[in-house]
Amino acid sequence: xxxxxxxxxxxxxxxxxxxxxxxxxxxxxxxxxxxxxxxxxxxxxxxxxxxxxxxxxxxxxxxxxxxxxxxxxxxxxxxxxxxxxxxxxxxxxxxxxxxxxxxxxxxxxxxxxxxxxxxxxxxxxxxxxxxxxxxxxxxxxxxxxxxxxxxxxxxxxxxxxxxxxxxxxxxxxxxxxxxxxxxxxxxxxxxxxxxxxxxxxxxxxxxxxxxxxxxxxxxxxxxxxxxxxxxxxxxxxxxxxxxxxxxxxxxxxxxxxxxxxxxxxxxxxxxxxxxxxxxxxxxxxxxxxxxxxxxxxxxxxxxxxxxxxxxxxxxxxxxxxxxxxxxxxxxxxxxxxxxxxxxxxxxxxxxxxxxxxxxxxxxxxxxxxxxxx
Amino acid sequence: xxxxxxxxxxxxxxxxxxxxxxxxxxxxxxxxxxxxxxxxxxxxxxxxxxxxxxxxxxxxxxxxxxxxxxxxxxxxxxxxxxxxxxxxxxxxxxxxxxxxxxxxxxxxxxxxxxxxxxxxxxxxxxxxxxxxxxxxxxxxxxxxxxxxxxxxxxxxxxxxxxxxxxxxxxxxxxxxxxxxxxxxxxxxxxxxxxxxx
Numbered sequence: 001x002x003x004x005x006x007x008x009x010x011x012x013x014x015x016x017x018x019x020x021x022x023x024x025x026x027x028x029x030x031x032x033x034x035x036x037x038x039x040x041x042x043x044x045x046x047x048x049x050x051x052x053x054x055x056x057x058x059x060x061x062x063x064x065x066x067x068x069x070x071x072x073x074x075x076x077x078x079x080x081x082x083x084x085x086x087x088x089x090x091x092x093x094x095x096x097x098x099x100x101x102x103x104x105x106x107x108x109x110x111x112x113x114x115x116x117x118x119x120x121x122x123x124x125x126x127x128x129x130x131x132x133x134x135x136x137x138x139x140x141x142x143x144x145x146x147x148x149x150x151x152x153x154x155x156x157x158x159x160x161x162x163x164x165x166x167x168x169x170x171x172x173x174x175x176x177x178x179x180x181x182x183x184x185x186x187x188x189x190x191x192x193x194x195x196x197x198x199x200x201x202x203x204x205x206x207x208x209x210x211x212x213x214x215x216x217x218x219x220x221x222x223x224x225x226x227x228x229x230x231x232x233x234x235x236x237x238x239x240x241x242x243x244x245x246x247x248x249x250x251x252x253x254x255x256x257x258x259x260x261x262x263x264x265x266x267x268x269x270x271x272x273x274x275x276x277x278x279x280x281x282x283x284x285x286x287x288x289x290x291x292x293x294x295x296x297x298x299x300x301x302x303x304x305x306x307x308x309x310x311x312x313x314x315x316x317x318x319x320x321x322x323x324x325x326x327x328x329x330x331x332x333x334x335x336x337x338x339x340x341x342x343x344x345x346x347x348x349x350x351x352x353x354x355x356x357x358x359x360x361x362x363x364x365x366x367x368x369x370x371x372x373x
Numbered sequence: 374x375x376x377x378x379x380x381x382x383x384x385x386x387x388x389x390x391x392x393x394x395x396x397x398x399x400x401x402x403x404x405x406x407x408x409x410x411x412x413x414x415x416x417x418x419x420x421x422x423x424x425x426x427x428x429x430x431x432x433x434x435x436x437x438x439x440x441x442x443x444x445x446x447x448x449x450x451x452x453x454x455x456x457x458x459x460x461x462x463x464x465x466x467x468x469x470x471x472x473x474x475x476x477x478x479x480x481x482x483x484x485x486x487x488x489x490x491x492x493x494x495x496x497x498x499x500x501x502x503x504x505x506x507x508x509x510x511x512x513x514x515x516x517x518x519x520x521x522x523x524x525x526x527x528x529x530x531x532x533x534x535x536x537x538x539x540x541x542x543x544x545x546x547x548x549x550x551x552x553x554x555x556x557x558x559x560x561x562x563x564x565x566x567x568x569x570x
Contacts, residue, residue, distance in 0.1 A: 010440075010443060010452075015455050018455065022462055029467060029469075029470045030466065087473055088477060306483075
């Protein structure tokens with residue numbers, strides 16, 4: 001009896017003792033007192049407690065630098081230009097930074113700890129990024145693996161954004177995932193309809209956020225959204241838009257198209273929208289977009305299936321979306337006002353479409369897409 | 374019973390004649406993966422030496438004042454692992470605060486060291502060979518320096534290998550393992566000169 005107990009007790013006691021030393025030491029050693037954060041050369045100034053990573057400290061002050069992984073240093077999104085000296089780049093940062101960024105002392109804000117006064121530069125639009133408390137108003141299946149989720153904003157109760165921008169869903173810990181993560185999704189709702197946010201979420205097998213949305217999220221649940229982010233929006237030029245999407249890449253274009261239709265935005269732009277899917281069960285919003293095409297003479301919708309099955313009774317274009325795109329650019333699209341590319345989808349699709357577009361005289365700097373996919 | 378070996382000789386022996394890496398083959402994984410680059414090898418070797426010396430001292434105290442009096446030798450593996458993990462954690466915090474420059478060169482290697490078997494190996498040698506405190510600390514420091522020496526030698530050799538044509542099938546791990554084999558054979562030349570038991 002006695003020896004049964006002493007072993008576990010001594011081990012546990014020793015572990016507890018060491019844990020106690022560590023936590024006491026953590027209090028003493030990691031106490032950096034109050035430090036000053038200076039943003040954009042004196043425009044904003046914060047006095048904060050030191051000792052935590054910059055990303056979290058900024059978030060506590062209501063400044064949300066985009067971050068998809070929640071501060072684990074695995075997405076490389078939370079880049080911030082640091083003007084004061086915070087030591088050389090860490091090996092955990094260098095894989096995510098280009099040589100130019102290394103030279104300008106761009107850092108991953110989740111990896112650098114606030115130990116002394118710091119001066120940083122942030123793009124102005126980040127200050128309009130907010131954290132929204134919302135309730136899930138509805139969840140609809142639009143295909144076998146894509147859900148359309150509508151969030152009703154509660155606090156703040158409206159969002160100002162450009163059609164095409166994205167928000168990040170804060171995924172709370174669930175199941176085997178012990179840490180909260182954030183994932184980016186383009187908004188498919190219109191900027192004019194600013195009391196709610198609609199997202200299209202495709203189930204990615206093994207995906208942390210998509211599994212949560214598809215299997216755990218219910219109507220009425222409270223969810224936090226952070227945004228808006230992103231540089232993907234309709235450009236103020238007369239050039240014709242050539243938009244290509246696949247799967248849930250539909251989202252930003254739905255927002256842009258309905259925005260242009262309802263509010264008459266960018267009236268002189270012609271729009272070609274190519275949407276690719278494998279077979280009929282992956283195709284969605286077909287009737288809505290065809291109806292929109294009838295109401296908007298400047299909008300042309302091309303849906304293509306790469307592997308239509310017999311029961312689809314498909315009469316539209318067939319083939320890979322890149323081949324369909326190339327055929328239309330060569331034969332049907334009027335390029336007299338110039339062309340601009342807008343892409344949303346997997347990195348593979350974006351690369352393939354970029355190749356087709358540049359081959360057909362759309363300049364690389366006129367091809368726009370978000371890189372978070 | 375404490376062996377009568379002179380601590381100074383033990384220190385020398387653990388560097389050269391019973392090198393923890395090239396005679397006992399402990400700590401191989403980080404040895405192979407980090408030795409690509411001389412600077413990182415230097416940092417990791419320094420960290421191993423540092424952590425090994427300190428954990429050996431702490432473990433000796435725990436062994437002789439907690440484990441042995443209670444007759445819990447069968448738990449020593451678990452206890453040593455806990456001690457190593459805690460000491461590494463504490464060292465990381467202190468270095469981070471006290472010397473950012475040292476943290477930059479050591480910092481990322483410290484968590485790696487928690488699972489470096491050379492550390493646990495040297496501490497277990499200390500236990501089964503019944504070293505006293507002075508012997509333990511010097512043996513651990515010597516083992517660390519020996520490991521450091523070995524990884525620096527390999528890193529230097531690998532930098533030269535990189536500049537030479539290696540048959541395609543042997544590139545990377547293949548030629549490295551062959552090189553380590555030669556190095557170990559060279560170190561066997563020292564073996565038996567000093568008995569460390």
